[in-house]
Amino acid sequence: MYFYAARQPILTREKELYAYELLFRDNIDNVFPDIDGDEATSKMIGASQFNMGISEFTGKKPAFINFTLETLAKGFPEMLTTDEVVVEVLETIKPGKKLLSICQSLFEKGYTLALDDYEHQNVWAHFYPYIKIIKIDWQTTSVEQIQTIKTAIADHDHIQLLAEKVETPEEYNQAMELGFDLFQGFFFAKPEMVKTKSLSPSQMAMAELLYETSKPDLDLSAITSVFERDVTLSYKLLRYANSAIFKRRSEISTIKQALVTLGSGELKRFLGLLFAANVNPDKPSELINAAMTRAKFCEVVSKDINAPIDTSIAFLTGLLSLIDAILDEDLPSIMDKLPLAQDIKDALITKKGVLAALVILVEQIEHADWDKVNIVMEKLGLQKEQVLQHYNEAIAWADEQCQLSA
Template identity: 75%
Template sequence: MYFYAARQPILDKEKNLYAYELLFRDSIDNVFPEIDGNEATSKMIEASQFNMGISDFTGNKPAFINFTLDTLNKGYPEMLTTEELVVEVLETIKPGKKLLSLCKALFEKGYTLALDDYEHQNVWAHFYPYIKIIKVDWKATTVEEIVQIKKAIASFDHIQLLAEKIETYEEYNQALELGFELFQGFFFAKPEMIKAKNLSPSQMAMAELLYETSKPDLDLAAITSVFERDVSLSYKLLRYANSAMFKRRSEISTIKQALVTLGFAELKRFIGLMFATNANPDKPSELIKSAMVRAKFCETISADAKGNIQSSIAFLTGLMSLIDAILDEELTSVLEKLPLTQEIKDALINKTGALSELLSLVEQLEKANWQSCNELAEGLNLDKANVAKAFNEAMSWTDEQLSMAQ
């Protein structure tokens, strides 16, 4: 059984991954308020214990998970270790003696606690010694209220402020100036600055390879020629082809031999991996992960979707869907420089066709907008269980691929 899950990254001031918030449902149909917080948390714990490990979703980073008063009282947080869990106290819980006792007990056992969607009340001061993180909804909180929160926690140096729903770099910079240390939102998936620039020779070579591998029939001579013009890419290809995961009995020593031995599927994944990890090394790692998750999800689910979508085209479309943020340039400007098929450009720029619907589906999955996911899946004639399976597997595949690149 697969569970619908979204992992929303939490970044630090340097835009490095700090943790993920995990949002679970047992199907796309279970959308708040149709199930309550107790049931949602219970299903999440069940999933983590019997269907998957938390590390399968978080890559061994801590997981922020919502808990109600009832699930705290039942001891559910203690089913997970102190290293893999941040206990997120839901904003719907009223501060009182029972909650304070539970928070103190968890703190003494080594758990990290966070207050979700915090709205300041003086009574919360009793909780501050046991709280590590206070989450503030950026959209719902004024600067004056943030200043009030900062004054209230001024003598508690261990408390960090986390800004939720940060959607632009302007908001990120403003929150940074206000003293926030952690950030949650999709600001990193948008261009940091809009500017025109030329692609480097290596990026152009990668663009050629992306184009060649998007064709139904591979032109081995053309692909070999591109590799032969870029020494760095050739070295990486040979290293990849000879890596221990393939368990080769003999060494691969030529470009052509590597291409033939890897085959189309592995070659496409290698090129996608090289593109994602080398296009802009200064960008947050979560941006690269998002692009790769989208690529793998679109490739996997395309076989079942309406519209006769080629899996290789779907993979490349997902991969290129964040190219504007990766290169910090307007999407239309970037795509003018890349030799991509019109089908891909229509999906990315004009938002038309089945490919565009696939992208919309994975974007809604990322944000845990389950009702929109349901509608899009039905429109693409997709089985909901297959959607969940493809998304879970895309996240696992991405983590595995990036771990091999380190």
């Protein structure tokens, strides 16, 4: 039995990771709108108890989980700790005395409550003392309706507004101006939303590399492994390997190939300069974590495809699939600066080919667009259970690597 879920980041005004919303189903087939909400929530709570824990799946950040009236009445939220879950009251539940009593009880026990896809009714005012977060669908709610909600909660300073389905930088900026505190959507992956163009590799990774390169005999596999755990280091290595001082005979397709191109002496010089310039590195952002997840996912799934794909190339393709957002630069421009094999460039720019299909697959899983996930899996000849298991493993691996590098 597997734990099937996609997770969507929820960010603060400072673009720091606040929590994840978990989009769960017990099987990738029954993810359509008519799925029974009680069953979905029940099985997710069961999975958190008996399979992969919620906190492991969310990197110890809170998980926004939808609850129906029935699952609330059965006390399912209390099977998770107050630190693990944000109890999300589904928009389909009508406000009434039973729901009010449940919300008050959960609030008094220390749980954080959120109203999902909120549509204002005066009766909700009775719930405001117990509600911490109100989620507003940005795509279906007008500015006038938002102003009405803000007026209604004006006397409740503890309530935070969360804008969900924020898709563009313009929508994000408007939500900021309207006073929203939290944000959910794909805006964070847009290049315009990343303030810094230069991200520092971690001290731990740098120290590990300096240690490895100080040995008389270089362990190329160990060094490659360290680079593969850090998207920023990999980018800087590829840029350096593309320097005019290195007369390359062929394009670079893997991290290992870039290391061989440099050679021992040049690699040590490169790492020394990099370490000196990054004494106080920033912690990995959610974008870095997402890139790491994609890299590992593409690597392991490539082994299941009946096509001659090098797993290292698949890893590097996934790793660089968010590089435009990380560096706040146009993707074709970035690709021009990197000595990558044309297959990788084509996959990232034209979105064509098997490598591109792997990236598209993980993107659709992230978006919980299960119809498209099924289509891509069918084209690639992949098994549903195995794909979702690989996704869960990739998330756990990326979280672990980012924690080690923090």
